Amino acid sequence: MYRKKLIGPFRQLIPMTGLALKGAIADSQLTILENAGILIKDGDILAISSFEDLAKNSEDVEIQELKGNHTCIPGLIDAHTHICYGGSRAKDYAMRNAGKTYLEIAKAGGGIWDTVTQTRKASKEALIKSTTKLANRHLKNGVTTLEVKSGYGLSVDEELKMLHAIKETNSLVAADLIPTCLAAHMLPKDYDGNQEAYLAEISTKLFPILKEQRLANRIDAFVEESAFSAAQIAPYFEKAKAMGFDITVHADQFSTSGSQVAVDFGALSADHLEASTETEINLLAKSDTIATALPGASLGLGCGFTPARQLLDAGGSLAIASDHNPGSAPMGDLLTQASILGAFEKLSNAEVLAGITFRAAAALKLNNRGRLAKGYHADFIGFHTDYYQEILYNQGNFKPCMVWKNGDLVFDKHS
Numbered sequence: 001m002y003r004k005k006l007i008g009p010f011r012q013l014i015p016m017t018g019l020a021l022k023g024a025i026a027d028s029q030l031t032i033l034e035n036a037g038i039l040i041k042d043g044d045i046l047a048i049s050s051f052e053d054l055a056k057n058s059e060d061v062e063i064q065e066l067k068g069n070h071t072c073i074p075g076l077i078d079a080h081t082h083i084c085y086g087g088s089r090a091k092d093y094a095m096r097n098a099g100k101t102y103l104e105i106a107k108a109g110g111g112i113w114d115t116v117t118q119t120r121k122a123s124k125e126a127l128i129k130s131t132t133k134l135a136n137r138h139l140k141n142g143v144t145t146l147e148v149k150s151g152y153g154l155s156v157d158e159e160l161k162m163l164h165a166i167k168e169t170n171s172l173v174a175a176d177l178i179p180t181c182l183a184a185h186m187l188p189k190d191y192d193g194n195q196e197a198y199l200a201e202i203s204t205k206l207f208p209i210l211k212e213q214r215l216a217n218r219i220d221a222f223v224e225e226s227a228f229s230a231a232q233i234a235p236y237f238e239k240a241k242a243m244g245f246d247i248t249v250h251a252d253q254f255s256t257s258g259s260q261v262a263v264d265f266g267a268l269s270a271d272h273l274e275a276s277t278e279t280e281i282n283l284l285a286k287s288d289t290i291a292t293a294l295p296g297a298s299l300g301l302g303c304g305f306t307p308a309r310q311l312l313d314a315g316g317s318l319a320i321a322s323d324h325n326p327g328s329a330p331m332g333d334l335l336t337q338a339s340i341l342g343a344f345e346k347l348s349n350a351e352v353l354a355g356i357t358f359r360a361a362a363a364l365k366l367n368n369r370g371r372l373a374k375g376y377h378a379d380f381i382g383f384h385t386d387y388y389q390e391i392l393y394n395q396g397n398f399k400p401c402m403v404w405k406n407g408d409l410v411f412d413k414h415s
């Protein structure tokens with residue numbers, strides 16, 4: 001039994017090292033290693049260097065030599081998804097394209113509430129099955145870590161069902177699933193009370209169980225006119241922070257105020273931001289909160305993109321996530337969406353790749369992935385090409401041919 005593993009050579013390897021967490025990045029700042037190998041021990045990277053040099057010193061090393069041309073980047077990190085749900089919202093999508101707005105559909109009883117009804121009907125086992133399928137689809141597309149939110153249960157018991165389903169799915173799939181509690185997604189229509197009463201019930205009854213059963217360490221809320229106001233969410237986030245949870249916010253999707261809440265509470269990330277103006281952009285740029293663009297929601301709703309270029313130029317940090325959900329973002333293809341955002345927002349290759357690797361890792365408070373260097377998880381993906389620029393150039397139509405998680409080959413298109 002070998003103790004170490006050497007994988008390579010990669011014609012190009014982009015380690016995403018030496019790049020700042022905030023601000024614009026030029027492609028000229030990218031480190032590009034040629035004919036590199038990755039030496040791995042116990043799932044972590046031991047060294048990255050010339051494959052030839054590493055292979056010379058091969059005592060106790062299993063060498064997995066790649067044939068043909070491969071370019072390697074870190075495993076992708078999708079920092080915002082809702083892939084645990086029941087049913088479909090194809091009807092909503094058709095209605096929107098026929099002229100109804102997302103908020104009109106929600107007011108008429110469709111939208112998020114429709115998925116809540118379907119998710120409540122689904123057993124935990126059914127949710128595990130569908131979430132596993134989607135997580136495996138993301139894995140084939142290169143996503144080795146993805147966040148998954150609850151938020152279609154909207155009662156203590158139903159949110160627990162979802163979070164248990166997410167936890168159990170995590171033990172069945174190769175990717176790491178990072179759970180987030182989104183019980184504050186909307187006021188449940190069958191709740192006999194107001195927003196304040198609902199949030200108080202969730203924070204007093206659900207939060208302690210999340211801690212006890214280690215179901216989630218992140219609390220999210222949809223701050224929006226149709227969901228919860230900044231004033232309503234403040235005591236909820238105060239309670240969450242006092243209990244040691246990390247905060248993340250669905251902010252500025254249709255109207256502003258969410259990003260101010262995110263910054264006030266030191267949120268890890270403020271996500272959506274399609275409606276953000278210069279005021280919110282500057283606020284976020286000055287803060288440590290990561291701005292997470294969700295181009296999949298813009299494509300699903302047919303609306304404008306998050307002002308990613310302005311956020312970066314103002315000095316902010318930008319992650320890019322799929323928001324994969326049955327309503328606003330049904331596509332669920334991070335690489336396609338990030339490439340398209342890059343074309344519309346004029347983002348460099350380096351900025352797009354940063355947004356789906358180490359900047360996304362920071363939005364999840366994970367400092368052990370998203371870059372390829374000694375001590376980081378050996379999560380990386382290979383594409384059949386000599387040049388890294390081919391990856392985004394193909395706008396998502398060029399998929400990875402190999403995916404490694406903790407040093408193990410978990411997807412191989414050749415086999």
Ligand code: NIG
Nearest residue numbers: 112222297323325326327328
């Ligand atoms: O991130 N905006 C609120 N929540 C989700 C949509 C959920 C849904 O439509 O089911 C989002 O877009």
Ligand code: FE
Nearest residue numbers: 080082250323
């Ligand atoms: Fe979302």
